[in-house]
Structures are given as C-alpha cells and as structure tokens.
Amino acid sequence: MRMSPLPPLNALVAFEAAVRHMSFTRAASELNLSQSAVSRQIVHLEQFLGRALFVRKPRQLVLTQAGESYARHVHAMLEECVHATSEIMKSAAENELTIACTAGTAMYWLTPRLSQFRREHSHIKLRLIVRDDISTLSPFEFDLGLYYLKSGVMEGFDTMPLMSEEVFPVCSPDYLMACRARHGLAADEDLTPAMLACETLLVLEDAQSLWIAWPDWFRHHGVTARLSRNIVFNHYPALVEMAILGQGVLLGWRHVIDSLIDQGRLLQASPHSASQGGGHVLLTPQSRRENHATRLFKRWLTERTSLTMNAHHA
Structure with missing residues (x-):
C-alpha cells in the first residue's frame, strides 16, 4: 500500500531544526545549508500541508498552533528514525x-x-x-x-x-592407474592431453563463462577434442567428489585444489597446465x-x- 500523504523528508528535517533553534539562520548553519534554502523548505512544507507553521515576525519566529502540534509529531518521528538507523548501523560493527x-x-x-x-x-x-x-x-x-x-x-x-591462475587435470589415484593401463603407459609415465580427450571428463557448467573449461584447456595444448564422454554439473564441489570417487577427470585450480592433492585423495593426471592470465x-x-x-x-x-x-x- 502506498504511504500517502507523505511529506518531503528534507523539509521535515529543516522544519525540526528550525523549531529547535527558532531560527532559520541557525537551522541553516546546523544543516550546512543557506538560510534561504531552509526558508524555501519550510514554505514548501507549508504549501504541502495547506497550513502555516510559523508566524514570521521581524527577527523572531513564532509557531502557529498547527506548527506546535506538528512539531511534536515530527520530532518524535525523526527521533525514532535516528534510533532505528543507529540500531541497523550497529549490525555493521567494527568486529x-x-x-x-x-x-x-x-x-x-x-x-x-x-x-x-x-x-x-x-x-x-x-x-x-x-x-x-x-x-x-x-x-x-x-x-x-x-x-x-x-x-x-x-x-x-x-x-x-x-x-595467479594455473589449471591442470586431476583424478583419483585408482582412475589414474586405470588410465595409464588403458593407454599402455608405465606406472610413472605421464598422460598427454590427447590421451585425456578420450577419458570421461567432469565438466563445470558455468553461466559466467569465466573459468577455463575443457575446450579451452585442450585448445591451449593444440588438441582438437570432441569431448563426447562428459558428466556436466553446475556445482564444483560435487564434481570434486565425483573425481575423488574415480568417476572421471576434473580441471583443478592450483592452490584451491592443493589440499586434496596433499592428502592423496586426488593426483595431477598430467603435468600439462593452462592459464588465461x-x-x-x-x-x-x-x-x-x-x-x-x-x-x-x-x-x-x-x-x-x-x-x-x-x-x-x-
């Protein structure tokens, strides 16, 4: 529901300051405005209300009856606003x-x-x-x-x-052993990018298209791959768990994935890495x-x- 009638907030602030000081000049000084700007705000508020709030006398301001009543409500409302704002700001405390x-x-x-x-x-x-x-x-x-x-x-x-970015393929120890066997490699021989193109690849579906994806990684190493044996997921930790369980080869980021390599849960499937800078x-x-x-x-x-x-x- 639209809040109506709602007076202009700047005019209310100017009015409240003018009432406290009973002076447009001192209110203007407090608000870092000109005296004429405060006077215009009060006139604007009076026009909005259809009532005079002050009687302007030479070198003196006097509140009208409507002004006195309105001033009490405005002061209470602004005080409540200050309190609520202070409470919200405390939630962003220093610690x-x-x-x-x-x-x-x-x-x-x-x-x-x-x-x-x-x-x-x-x-x-x-x-x-x-x-x-x-x-x-x-x-x-x-x-x-x-x-x-x-x-x-x-x-x-x-x-x-x-x-800095460094991306390389990782998989479980068992999957790496099976890969080497499939390609007729010894236990200490490295898989080439072309060999990896024939494996089950775990693919991160990324709407941002920022990360290096498998096609980018293969292009970086001059390999044209059809990548028909993919498992696609939009959640990287789930893909990591699939790699740990021996379900395929995943692209891992140096530093992010290092703890799993240190634990022996994943191994670098190939020494070939890539970066987009x-x-x-x-x-x-x-x-x-x-x-x-x-x-x-x-x-x-x-x-x-x-x-x-x-x-x-x-």
Whole structure:
C-alpha cells in the first residue's frame, strides 16, 4: 500500500531544526545549508500541508498552533528514525566481517584457513555467503569477496591479487592407474592431453563463462577434442567428489585444489597446465565502509597467501 500523504523528508528535517533553534539562520548553519534554502523548505512544507507553521515576525519566529502540534509529531518521528538507523548501523560493527565466495573456494580453500584465523582472532564475528555468481550479490551484502577474475578488474570494487591462475587435470589415484593401463603407459609415465580427450571428463557448467573449461584447456595444448564422454554439473564441489570417487577427470585450480592433492585423495593426471592470465582476487566493495575486522582479515590473508605462494615456488 502506498504511504500517502507523505511529506518531503528534507523539509521535515529543516522544519525540526528550525523549531529547535527558532531560527532559520541557525537551522541553516546546523544543516550546512543557506538560510534561504531552509526558508524555501519550510514554505514548501507549508504549501504541502495547506497550513502555516510559523508566524514570521521581524527577527523572531513564532509557531502557529498547527506548527506546535506538528512539531511534536515530527520530532518524535525523526527521533525514532535516528534510533532505528543507529540500531541497523550497529549490525555493521567494527568486529563483524562478512565474506562472499564460490562454493569451491569456500570448501577447499577458505574454510580450512578460517579455523586458524578464528583461533588467532576469536573476537571477530564471521559470516560467510556462498554464491558462485558474484553478479547476483549486492556490494552492500558483504565486506570482502574471494573470486576468480579473468582480467583482475571489476567495476565498483577494489581488487587485490591473491593467487595467479594455473589449471591442470586431476583424478583419483585408482582412475589414474586405470588410465595409464588403458593407454599402455608405465606406472610413472605421464598422460598427454590427447590421451585425456578420450577419458570421461567432469565438466563445470558455468553461466559466467569465466573459468577455463575443457575446450579451452585442450585448445591451449593444440588438441582438437570432441569431448563426447562428459558428466556436466553446475556445482564444483560435487564434481570434486565425483573425481575423488574415480568417476572421471576434473580441471583443478592450483592452490584451491592443493589440499586434496596433499592428502592423496586426488593426483595431477598430467603435468600439462593452462592459464588465461587471470586469478583469484580479494574484492572490496568501494561503496562499503572498511571496518576493523575487514582490515585485519585482509592483512592476515595477504600474509598467509604470500607464505603459500612462496612455499609453492620454492
């Protein structure tokens, strides 16, 4: 239902200030407006109401009876608005942090690190939003985002590079052993991209079309593949689980998938990798105030990422 009649808010603010000071000039100073601007706002409000609110005398303002009654209601309403606004703003307190990321990043990269962050900074209240398509998120919903960007730039956000892109095929140890047997390879021989084109490929269906897909990976290595033996899914963690269960070969991202390789649950199926020049970045909405928790996590994550990258290249 439309709220009507609804007076202009700026005029109400000007009226309330003028009543408290009983002066257009002092009200204008408080509101950082000109005296004439405040006077126009009051006239506009009086025209809207069809009633005079002030009797204008030389060097003196006097409220009319209607003005006195209206002033009490307006002051109470604006006070209530101030209180409600203050309560909402408290929800974005200095020690609260909301992080947004994809399902794969959340499960295989971020959550293992969050436990360490919480041990070191137990006073920070964390909230995690999992959304694979960042375009469906409002910048006002989160403080920091961990997302892959092909160009490393996104309008409306400050970006900080975290991990450069390197994509390679992974599969379970049993599946890799069976692959080598099918292609007549010894236990320590590497599969070629052409050999992988004959295997069951686990394909991420991505509406954003940002990630390297299997056709891109094969083109990068000069292989023309029909890719008829595919299993397509729009949820990366589900594809990872299928790879672990030996149901096919998956494209894995260095750093994101490393923990599963370290555990031996997945192996690199081929030493051949590819990159489009993008990478995972830390996104900060330019429209959102950066609080203490955000600054702390950015510094902490940058230090941990730097250590991880240095260890990888050592």
